[in-house]
Amino acid sequence: xxxxxxxxxxxxxxxxxxxxxxxxxxxxxxxxxxxxxxxxxxxxxxxxxxxxxxxxxxxxxxxxxxxxxxxxxxxxxxxxxxxxxxxxxxxxxxxxxxxxxxxxxxxxxxxxxxxxxxxxxxxxxxxxxxxxxxxxxxxxxxxxxxxxxxxxxxxxxxxxxxxxxxxxxxxxxxxxxxxxxxxxxxxxxxxxxxxxxxxxxxxxxxxxxxxxxxxxxxxxxxxxxxxxxxxxxxxxxxxxxxxxxxxxxxxxxxxxxxxxxxxxxxxxxxxxxxxxxxxxxxxxxxxxxxxxxxxxxxxxxxxxxxxxxxxxxxxxxxxxxxxxxxxxxxxxxxxxxxxxxxxxxxxxxxxxxxxxxxxxxxxxxxxxxxxxxxxxxxxxxxxxxxxxxxxxxxxxxx
Amino acid sequence: xxxxxxxxxxxxxxxxxxxxxxxxxxxxxxxxxxxxxxxxxxxxxxxxxxxxxxxxxxxxxxxxxxxxxxxxxxxxxxxxxxxxxxxxxxxxxxxxxxxxxxxxxxxxxxxxxxxxxxxxxxxxxxxxxxxxxxxxxxxxxxxxxxxxxxxxxxxxxxxxxxxxxxxxxxxxxxxxxxxxxxxxxxxxxxxxxxxxxxxxxxxxxxxxxxxxxxxxxxxx
Numbered sequence: 356x357x358x359x360x361x362x363x364x365x366x367x368x369x370x371x372x373x374x375x376x377x378x379x380x381x382x383x384x385x386x387x388x389x390x391x392x393x394x395x396x397x398x399x400x401x402x403x404x405x406x407x408x409x410x411x412x413x414x415x416x417x418x419x420x421x422x423x424x425x426x427x428x429x430x431x432x433x434x435x436x437x438x439x440x441x442x443x444x445x446x447x448x449x450x451x452x453x454x455x456x457x458x459x460x461x462x463x464x465x466x467x468x469x470x471x472x473x474x475x476x477x478x479x480x481x482x483x484x485x486x487x488x489x490x491x492x493x494x495x496x497x498x499x500x501x502x503x504x505x506x507x508x509x510x511x512x513x514x515x516x517x518x519x520x521x522x523x524x525x526x527x528x529x530x531x532x533x534x535x536x537x538x539x540x541x542x543x544x545x546x547x548x549x550x551x552x553x554x555x556x557x558x559x560x561x562x563x564x565x566x567x568x569x570x571x572x573x574x575x576x577x578x579x580x581x582x583x584x585x586x587x588x589x590x591x592x593x594x595x596x597x598x599x600x601x602x603x604x605x606x607x608x609x610x611x612x613x614x615x616x617x618x619x620x621x622x623x624x625x626x627x628x629x630x631x632x633x634x635x636x637x638x639x640x641x642x643x644x645x646x647x648x649x650x651x652x653x654x655x656x657x658x659x660x661x662x663x664x665x666x667x668x669x670x671x672x673x674x675x676x677x678x679x680x681x682x683x684x685x686x687x688x689x690x691x692x693x694x695x696x697x698x699x700x701x702x703x704x705x706x707x708x709x710x711x712x713x714x715x716x717x718x719x720x721x722x723x724x725x726x727x728x729x730x731x732x733x734x735x736x737x738x739x740x741x742x743x744x745x746x747x748x749x750x751x752x753x
Numbered sequence: 754x755x756x757x758x759x760x761x762x763x764x765x766x767x768x769x770x771x772x773x774x775x776x777x778x779x780x781x782x783x784x785x786x787x788x789x790x791x792x793x794x795x796x797x798x799x800x801x802x803x804x805x806x807x808x809x810x811x812x813x814x815x816x817x818x819x820x821x822x823x824x825x826x827x828x829x830x831x832x833x834x835x836x837x838x839x840x841x842x843x844x845x846x847x848x849x850x851x852x853x854x855x856x857x858x859x860x861x862x863x864x865x866x867x868x869x870x871x872x873x874x875x876x877x878x879x880x881x882x883x884x885x886x887x888x889x890x891x892x893x894x895x896x897x898x899x900x901x902x903x904x905x906x907x908x909x910x911x912x913x914x915x916x917x918x919x920x921x922x923x924x925x926x927x928x929x930x931x932x933x934x935x936x937x938x939x940x941x942x943x944x945x946x947x948x949x950x951x952x953x954x955x956x957x958x959x960x961x962x963x964x965x966x967x968x969x970x971x972x973x
Contacts, residue, residue: 491874494793508794515794520786529782536785552807568803604803611809612801624797633788703870703878 373446381439388432391418398422402501402581408432411478433478440471459733466726473718481713484632485691489705493639493664497632497710499523503586503608504630507537510615510622523630526588538595538619544603545589549577552587552607565589567604585609588627594618634710635684637664641672643706645693657693659706675708687711832867833972834944840961854969861926861950863962865969867935869942876908876932879947883910883928897931900944900969905931911952927952929959931966944969 371377388408395418396404407416411433418425447464451457484497502523509517521532521541532541545565550572564571572587587607594601596619604614606627613626638661645657658676663683665671673681681688691709798805804813810832834853839845843856843863852864876894877887888894891906899905907930914926932945946966950958 489870489874491877492871494791496791496793510796510799513796515790515796518788518790518794519784520788521784522786525782525784529780531781533781533783535783552803554804554808554812557812570803570807605807607807610806612798612805614806615800622799624799626797631788633791703868703875705870 369445369450372441373450374442375446378439378442378446381435381442384430384435385432385439388429388435391420391429392432395419400577400579400581403577409478436471436474440468440475443468443471456736459729459731459736462729462732463726464729466722466724466729469725470719470722473715473722476715476718477713480715481711482632483712484630484710486634486638486688486708486710487694487705488638488640488659488708489703490640490643493637493662495634495637497634498628499630499632500582501584502526502630503627505541505588505590505606506626506628506631507534508613508624508626509537510624520631537623538621539616540593540595542591542593543588544591545572545587547572547574547587549584550574550587550607551585551609552605570605572605572607586627590625592616592618632710634686636666638662638688638708639664639670640706643693643704645704654693657690657706659690659708682716685712685714685716687713687716833970834865834867835970836865836965837968837970838964840958840965843961858950858958860958861948863946863948863950863965866945866947867942868945872906872932872934872943875943875945876906879908879928879930880910882915883912883926884915885910885912897963897966899931899933899946899966901971903933903936903944905933905944905946905966907931914949925952926950927954929954929962931962944971 392404392408395408398421399407399419407413409432411431413431414434415428415430417427418429443464448461448468451461451464453461482499484499486494486497488494504523504526505521507519507521508515509519519534519537525532526543526546530543530546532543534540552570553573555566555569555571558573560566560571561573564573567589572589575585577584585608587605587609589603589605592602592604599618602616606614606625608627608629610626610628613624615622615624617623640659640661642660643657644660646655647653648655656677658674660672660674661681663671663673663681675681675688675690677690680690687710689709689711690706692707694705694707832853836854839856840858840863842858844858846855846857848855851866851868853867854865856863872891873888876891880887894906894908896904897907909927909929911927912925914923914928916923926949928947928949930945930947932943935942935944946962946969948954948958948962
């Protein structure tokens with residue numbers, strides 16, 4: 356490397372980013388983060404800890420151990436991985452001495468980079484949801500495990516004619532929603548991750564709680580499993596026709612019926628619910644089968660026979676079993692569970708599929724192949740060099 | 754590598770992290786996202802009050818000015834379900850979560866359920882318990898009056914009964930059941946009456962069954 360560059364700040368930064376020392380600092384941090392997050396998730400639950408340690412939304416945080424905050428700021432693992440990626444790319448691909456001797460190492464580093472790019476794609480684009488079906492039922496809608504969305508359905512001739520969606524991402528990040536295709540806009544005044552709309556007739560009102568129509572939002576302790584949280588929002592509806600009055604109401608996941616509004620002689624229902632995710636084809640559960648371990652209520656086998664129904668009407672029968680998912684058009688269906696949980700004797704059983712859309716689904720496998728190939732080449736080269744030198748140094752028999 | 758060098762690298766690493774991830778949040782957004790209406794999107798209850806929106810039926814029942822009368826056999830149910838008629842030798846037994854009204858008689862049992870899951874899947878589950886052919890169309894079934902002016906589908910089968918969930922099979926049994934959508938419940942909820950007894954069912958028992966289901970009542 357040019358000596359002037361090496362002495363310049365740019366050169367120093369480049370040298371630092373490509374150094375083995377930097378890689379060691381990063382890898383040590385990742386080890387520490389993984390260890391602490393494993394300890395903390397026992398108390399906080401997987402979702403909360405994943406968000407705290409591995410989401411890109413925060414840069415630093417304070418870990419907790421045994422419910423006590425440790426006032427040592429730690430970097431979020433997402434950004435540590437970004438630095439590791441830079442280190443691997445600059446050090447393992449760009450700076451490394453090129454040549455046949457290092458070809459195996461370069462291939463292995465490329466495999467690790469593929470793994471990390473896959474991880475970033477997963478973090479950005481992966482969608483997870485579930486689909487619950489009784490035998491004979493069909494659906495093309497999966498619902499999110501965690502995200503709540505507001506659905507605004509227009510009712511015409513006693514039928515739902517159109518459904519507008521404020522996605523979970525928008526609902527969390529924004530508080531004013533301009534709806535160009537509707538005669539009103541919405542403002543979210545309050546968002547609670549785990550709260551119920553409760554009646555003042557049954558529950559003592561908290562002093563600061565806003566009451567609308569004898570109901571208020573009451574926060575509850577979040578269960579460790581975040582999929583059990585019940586979100587609630589307070590919404591203000593602002594008609595675009597200023598002669599119409601505004602409306603203020605709660606939407607809550609614990610609803611038995613949606614909120615209905617009439618604006619500009621059009622009728623809409625609004626509901627807060629787990630975000631739906633339309634699938635490119637319909638799934639029909641034709642048969643669910645389960646078997647218990649003898650004399651116990653523990654399931655030994657559970658599997659679902661389904662029909663995958665495409666838009667052209669074709670029905671493709673597929674069996675989905677534990678550890679044998681169905682992969683089609685970039686979506687994977689896993690046999691996740693079944694219910695009801697207690698397996699009550701006379702209840703109709705349902706089957707639950709976990710549905711995952713991850714463009715980088717298979718990348719860890721490809722990464723493994725590439726890294727293994729690189730290491731294999733490297734080790735064979737090293738072995739052959741060793742054998743060559745061993746034979747070369749072998750004393751000749753006189 | 755010496756300690757000051759490690760510290761220096763650590764400080765620079767953390768500073769780089771600090772520079773990363775500027776994530777400005779806007780508070781306003783234009784929403785144009787829609788989704789297609791599917792078979793799961795059924796017309797909900799319109800213009801529901803806040804109580805209808807957020808209170809479970811039990812809580813609404815508690816707010817109601819009068820309470821439903823107790824029914825013969827079984828505990829009070831939020832639906833107010835009760836029977837004005839039961840068979841002569843029917844013995845009320847304790848209700849369970851899935852048997853709102855529950856009776857036994859010398860040759861079998863009869864119970865009323867309000868639960869979810871759809872009509873055809875449940876009918877087919879009952880038929881499979883008797884190894885009988887399943888149905889795909891409700892129009893193949895006969896109907897009879899049930900409770901508050903409903904018309905229920907009647908399902909009959911007989912033979913070897915496999916109740917499932919590890920319970921032993923019973924030979925020579927008969928099923929007589931009625932099922933109808935439960936309009937006061939959530940979408941996909943239904944009310945069903947299921948009689949299982951030694952086959953063949955006597956005409957008197959059948960008559961008791963049809964009178965019983967006709968004289969069921971619940972809160973509108």
